[in-house]
Amino acid sequence: MDLFSNANYNFTKWRWHAIAFSALIVVLGLVQIARNGLPLGIDFSGGTIVVLKFQQPTSEEVVRKALDRIPGEKVVQQYGAASANEVLIRLPQAQATEQGTSLEQGARQVVDAVRAANIGAFEPISTEIVGPVIGKDLQRKGVYATLASILGITLYIAFRFRLSFAVGAIAATLHDVIVTLAVLTFFGYELSLNIIAAILTITGYSVNDTIVIFDRVRENFRTMRGASLESQVNTAVNQTLSRTIITAGTTFLSVLALYIFGGEVLEGFAFTMLVGIISGTYSTVFIASAIAIMLSKNETTPVAPAAPARAAGDRPRRRERRNA
């Protein structure tokens, strides 16, 4: 069986459309994020989450009423499958001072209030309390980790290929991060550590895909010496197209299984991955190489590899002889 075995689509011809389209999407995403703010879950914003499991089916409305006596904002929602009778109650970071007992006061108030309302037997199955110090700490470290890893990858690609390629790969990666965050915001998911792990995973995928294509471009420098960069890149994208589609497709199916069967705890993680895989595949094919081409035009170094190394970015090309 062969998919796209002799594919010859003119991807690079559409690169300006793609860049315009992506720019629009990214701007819309940023507006969406700016307007609603990033929906920080309690991992980052601090606060209290209590999940109660009732023996009898109990509506969110009844639970909400039971909590009326607790002042301030509360979120009550069904947790997991309807048949599980589980209700999630969330209190924002209140005036908790982190002084020992006061940190747990919110959780205890919730349990006491529901018990006092006498709406049926229940047990708390999970409690999460995150103080403001930890939340800030996690925010800071999450941002550092993401930036450092993106920077590390950029430097590596710049070293192995050339700077314009690295910029293309990173632009595509940032594109995926922003698109994913915007879609998460739109669907009301909250950022948690698990979702950050998912976002990091898809940046990994996206960069991976991009490197595969770039490697092929570099290989084609030798065989397509006279051709323009556009057609070299286009050939590379076509040559690796079946691989891109197969990899993205199988991963998508695995993650879809995770989304459908993985339960409440994994749902946000899986959803993030699904969005990221779609965005990552698109950005790999259309954005990374389009930006690399665009930036290469401005570089003074010609793309033809025959000349000896002139800049740091050219050095790795020498190893291509291995392939001869």
Place this chain on the structure above:
Amino acid sequence: MTSNLRWKVIAILVVVALAVAAFYPPKDKVKLGLDLKGGVHLVLRVQTDDALKLETETSAERLRDELSRQGVSIGAVTPQDVRSFRVDGVPGDRDADFRRIADEWVGQVFDRASGVGGSYTFTLKSAQITRLRQEAVAQALQTIERRVNELGVAEPIVAPHGDGDQILVQMPGVTDVARAKEIIRSTALLELKIVEDGPAPTREALLAARGGQVPPDLEIVPGAAEAGNAQGTGPVYYLVKRVAGITGRDLRNARPSLDENNQPAVGFSLNQQGADKFSQLTAQNIGRQLAIILDGRVQSAPTIEGRIYDQGRISGSFTQQEVQDLSLTLRSGALPASLTYLEERTVGPSLGADSIRAGVMASLIGLGFVTLFMLAYYKLTGFNALLSISLNLLILLGFMAYIGAVMTLPGIAGFILTIGMGVDSNVLIFERIKEEMGSGKSARAAVAAGFDRVFLTILDTHVASLISAAFLFQFGTGPIRGFATTLFFGLLSNVFTAVFVSRTLFELILSRRPQAAKLSI
């Protein structure tokens, strides 16, 4: 089979055997994180200022005692803040003596700055501040560890966390969170002090007898009404010696017992040094009251009726549970500094079990999809991919078990990404082999060219991901680190399985029919 090929097969079998040995039996070897298993996760902060304050106060006290012993009379010694104290009223003619004594007794730990008119300020040296803070955290860590162990938690984690003054405590399977937290947090500072006056209903009543001032060597400590065996119901106050005759450090053991009224109490015994001090103290103070003070509160103040050597009892209005918990915290030693909770997560065991079941089921279904696709698309060669991916997971599992890593949900995410990278590497290679065969090469030549050409691509993608995983590990916290660890080792083993193992498999197949022009791919 050529000997070269034979050695490759042997090498692979050895790696497989090591991996299996490392994680077998999986129930014992693969540790599950709290998100999968259920239990309590706590992050605490050690209030290291407490340790500084203690050092400052006791040093001030020591200096004052020594000065009066050597006949240098001074005005007042007043603690300023947690890291400094002031001495006023040093007489001009004894200034040199004062400096000599001060340098000898506190000079190693404090910087001395002179003010005007016989006043001096002593401030903790910054190196000492660092040392005291580190010691406080290290001691708190040890104390908490002992307490958690005494609670009987299986496989607890007590470890430094974050930037210096935080401690992470994980207790799998613990359900009574409130009690566990209380035991961890209680300071359990036991002091036995001779009572000078009291009990009295108010502080003022005690002060009135002394002209409204607390003498420098005494202090006022509150206590429960029962502590004085008084009939009243309100709080009571005692005026006691500032310096404790006996502290928790002199304890050898503590256990639940009963007091004379058959009420729950805590019996304690002292070590040799403590017993010496205790017998001296009790012999000298027969007929006076001895305040038993726990965490700055008088629990009871019995009258000393005779010399006591090494046994004592703390009674109060305790429940059986309180007595047990108090014995436990006393045995584990006092915390050097108080603790505050920064984060708490409790996962019920049923929720944990649910998420494992769902996660495993989803992974199996996902793996099923991939298997079906690889077999349908690459036919017999699909088995190569499946074998190398399964081997990859096996090696990763073995490695995780070997380094004692804990499986968490983000860890499972790392496994899924590893499967993805495995599929990707195989697809890259197979597609390239197809391409090479399309250009008219024989099966053997196509396989060789496919592996050779794709190797550097695989190396590039893996190195980029390894870099990212390393940074995530360096800068990330908790779950993100778990993810980074899984991913890092998954990537390493994937290079081995996707390139070395898979190629060996091809060579094995082709070695049986070296002239084959076609492959089932």
